[in-house]
Amino acid sequence: MTRKKGLRAFSKNELLEELARRHADEVYRDDMTMSEMELAVEKLKGDSGDPGIEALLRRMKPEKPTGKACPKCGKRIPVKVRDRERTVRSLAGPVTFKRNYHYCDECKCGFYPVDRLLNLPEEGELTSEMEKRVLDFAINDVYGECAARWNLHYQEPISENLLRRVIARVGAQCEAADQVQLQQELKPGEGVAEVLVVEADGSLLPIRGPEPWKEAKVGVVYRHDTERNEPIEGRARYVAVVNGLGEFAPVLEDALHVEKINEVPLVVWVGDGAPCNWTLADQLAPDAVQILDWHHAVQHAVDCGKILLGEESPWLPLWQKRAETLLSEGPGAAIAELMECIPEVEKRRRDRADALQALDDLVRYYRTNERRMNYRLLREEGLPIGSGAVESAHRHVLQTRMKRAGQRWSLRNARRMARLRAAYRTAGALAFYDAIRRAHRSPPQRRATPDADRNGFHYARQGRRDIDRCARAAS
Known part of the structure; x- marks a missing residue:
């Protein structure tokens, strides 16, 4: 008579085969579809997981009632x-x-x-x-x-x-979490970039309460390949804050700190022409090459053309093409040709004041940003002249989740979701959760004071007035 073997005498594969055989005997029927078979096996896997976890926990040594080190100060606590x-x-x-x-x-x-x-x-x-x-x-x-x-x-x-x-x-x-530590965990730095591009812009998000819209600032920092004139794949870093520049500036600076901006040979800052963008660039990257976004420069010319020629004028495409040609040569050529339009505009009897004002505004805009509009040289050097990276970031970082039909966010939830979306796009789906937890548990890093790095510039982290204003604007 054959003696029965104990369960320990069977191999793991033999036990699994026996379990699968018994399960098949229990659930199989002649008219089963493949989907039903798959779902039955999935249910078996779920049912067998609970005792598996409990068995693993039982293997742990019993916890002794002794003092343990505090995770913050390190002292033994009873x-x-x-x-x-x-x-x-x-x-x-x-x-x-x-x-x-x-x-x-x-x-x-x-x-x-x-x-x-x-x-x-x-x-x-x-x-x-x-x-x-x-x-x-x-x-x-x-x-x-x-x-x-x-x-x-x-x-x-x-x-x-x-x-x-x-x-x-x-x-x-x-x-x-400490934002420097968070950025390092999300995407660890890999040496010093040859060319680092920085872009920042704002857009509005729907908010519940007396203020129906709130501006969200998004910044993107990426490494650029000048030979191919395109971003290096997988090296973009995003930050997002639902608040003003007082809170956004230190978060963006921490991202630049992780990219070792002080050691980068060439930093490029592309902006849409808003004065706050250039102020931020002067403060965070005083040695950066500032570039006015090409499409904004052309759009300002088109807006002026609509006033001079009319909204439905068939000459508008020709006006835009001429503006693009002149801007490609340099802002000086565009300004000179605009000045030649003034005598013709002064001959008008109607809407002369509006036309002169439009020309004056466009010339002032180009003169203010003249040093940022050398597009021919920038193209020859393989540098970006458009802020499309941050424009698309607003869509795929924030708006794809936070600006859907009928959505209204509480301010606190909007702030948290914006931070999470930026972290998600920086690290990717597999890494960002663990990166946030590690950064949250890590102690804050010591860093050089901005006075040493940024020519004495102060923002919300140092200035009490800005801290109070940001606290009032935050939830």
Whole structure:
């Protein structure tokens, strides 16, 4: 008589084959489709995951009720409460375990060593892997659609409120983290760039409350290949702030600090002509080559032509083509030809004042930005002359998620989502969640004072007035 073997005598493959055979005997029927077979196997995998997680947790050594190092100050802190239960939702199902709670009176910080050992989020009901996946859904689609799409991929459903809580929790960590550390974690620096391009611009987002629209500032920093006259793929870095320049400037400077802007041989700052852009460029990159966006320069000429020739004039395309030709030669040629138009405009009986004002505004605009409009030389050097990178960044970083039909954001949620979207586009879907958590846990980095690097320029981090103004504008 053959003696039965114990389970330990079977190999892992033999056990899996037996489990698969028994499952097939249980669920198979003659008219099963491939989809039904796949779903049955997925359910089997989900059912077997829960005991697997519990078995792994049982292998951990019991936590001793001894003092543990505070994550902030490093001092050994005794146990305050023993054996607190926590239930979290994992990819394999819910799991419950016990751990000890410590509280540091000096740092006013409570912590669970087992949570940190397991790399669990400090708050919430999800494991890191679950939270990472929930965040990926919530950051790319509206919450109602996310909850429905989640059911297509996973057996356990999630609610819209869970998606909101994850965004709020991780978004707060992204805001609170040291921004230099965050940028290094999102996209570690790889040496010094030969050419670094900086672009910044603003757009409006719909906000709930008495102020229906709020400006969001977006900055993009990327490395440029002058030989091919195009950005180097995968080296773009994005920052986004729903507030004014007082808060945006230090965040952008931290991104430039990670790119080692002080060591870059050539920095290019492309702007749309707004005076605040050039002020920001003078403060953050005083040695940068400033370039007026080509399309804005041409558009100003077209706007002037509409006043001189009329909105529906058939000569407008010719006017635009002539403006492009003159701007390609240099701003001086365009200004000289515009000045020649003045005697003809003065002969008008009607709308003479408006026409002269339009010419005066265009000439003033070109003279103000004359040193930023040497497009022929810039093209020969393989440098960008358009701000298309930041224009498209507003669409694919912010507006694709935050400016959909009927959306209205609370200011606090808009600020957090903007930070998360910028981090997402910088690091990519696989890396950005872990990068935010590492930056949030890391201590702030010491850096040189702006007085040494930026010729004494002050912004919100140093100036009390700006800090107070930003605090009032923030949620």
